Amino acid sequence: MDIISVSNQKGGVSKTGVSFNLGSALALKHDKKVLLIDNDPQANLSEYLKYEPDGEPTLTHLVMTVCTGRTLTPEYVKSAVRHSDTAGVDYIPADINLANSETLMQTAISRETVLRRILANVEGYDFVIIDCLPSLGTLLINALTVANMLLIPVQTQKFSLDGLQALNNLYEQIKTAINPNITMLGVLPTMVDHTSVSRNALEELNEKYSNVLFKTQISKSVEAAKSSENGTPLCMTAHKLGKEYCELAMEVLSRC
Numbered sequence: 012m013d014i015i016s017v018s019n020q021k022g023g024v025s026k027t028g029v030s031f032n033l034g035s036a037l038a039l040k041h042d043k044k045v046l047l048i049d050n051d052p053q054a055n056l057s058e059y060l061k062y063e064p065d066g067e068p069t070l071t072h073l074v075m076t077v078c079t080g081r082t083l084t085p086e087y088v089k090s091a092v093r094h095s096d097t098a099g100v101d102y103i104p105a106d107i108n109l110a111n112s113e114t115l116m117q118t119a120i121s122r123e124t125v126l127r128r129i130l131a132n133v134e135g136y137d138f139v140i141i142d143c144l145p146s147l148g149t150l151l152i153n154a155l156t157v158a159n160m161l162l163i164p165v166q167t168q169k170f171s172l173d174g175l176q177a178l179n180n181l182y183e184q185i186k187t188a189i190n191p192n193i194t195m196l197g198v199l200p201t202m203v204d205h206t207s208v209s210r211n212a213l214e215e216l217n218e219k220y221s222n223v224l225f226k227t228q229i230s231k232s233v234e235a236a237k238s239s240e241n242g243t244p245l246c247m248t249a250h251k252l253g254k255e256y257c258e259l260a261m262e263v264l265s266r267c
């Protein structure tokens with residue numbers, strides 16, 4: 012089971028778009044069994060997946076259970092897993108209260124391993140993909156502690172490389188201190204267009220991250236917003252973003 016953390020503390024770089032569309036491409040085009048985890052109190056991924064509160068636990072409840080020292084059973088974790096037919100994936104949704112559970116996490120015993128202890132109850136998936144929130148806080152540290160791969164989407168716009176060093180430092184620290192299994196799956200250029208700003212950002216990425224840069228680039232297009240609105244995975248559309256996400260899935264499979 013490969014666990015991919017999709018992370019960048021910068022907001023709006025397409026983390027959620029990548030989590031949803033990579034996950035659905037792996038499931039629908041390659042028949043992989045995929046679990047998506049919404050690790051963001053904004054719960055955008057849950058929106059993509061058309062999640063409606065249904066009384067069953069969300070990631071918030073699972074985190075609260077661990078942090079308050081109650082026993083987590085595989086059955087309880089299972090009851091937090093939903094399925095999306097459209098995307099072909101299972102998922103654990105988030106809600107706004109995940110922000111409160113992150114606060115509670117700060118004082119929990121072994122606070123870095125809360126997500127690891129939750130996912131220890133999950134089996135049978137080829138890929139678990141964790142959509143992270145835009146911050147370097149405890150929820151992100153938890154994602155990097157349980158993952159064996161880090162995927163960093165980078166928006167190819169001005170200042171896009173700002174903050175990548177900080178994320179890289181955190182990755183190195185976690186690899187040294189907590190999770191030696193984590194490796195860099197790759198840096199993915201997103202929202203690529205024909206402007207000189209985008210070209211310059213790509214050049215800079217090539218200079219500094221050429222060894223981990225994906226060959227696939229995700230273009231900037233309004234189709235991305237349309238897909239997020241109606242919940243259609245891009246790999247099922249004829250748009251060029253569909254082809255790009257199919258290529259990304261192939262590249263991820265070849266790197267795993």
Ligand SMILES: Nc1ncnc2c1ncn2[C@@H]1O[C@H](COP(=O)(O)OP(=O)(O)OP(=O)(O)O)[C@@H](O)[C@H]1O
Pocket residue numbers: 021022023024025026027028029051053055143144145201202229230231232233235236237239
């Ligand atoms: N390839 C793309 N082309 C154009 N717009 C895009 C593309 N991918 C995502 N977007 C749009 O950019 C916005 C941010 O995307 P997304 O929510 O995936 O980013 P994020 O990194 O998850 O943001 P956050 O940091 O808030 O979690 C959304 O409105 C989305 O529709």
Ligand SMILES: [Mg+2]
Pocket residue numbers: 026027028051055056142143144
């Ligand atoms: Mg997001």
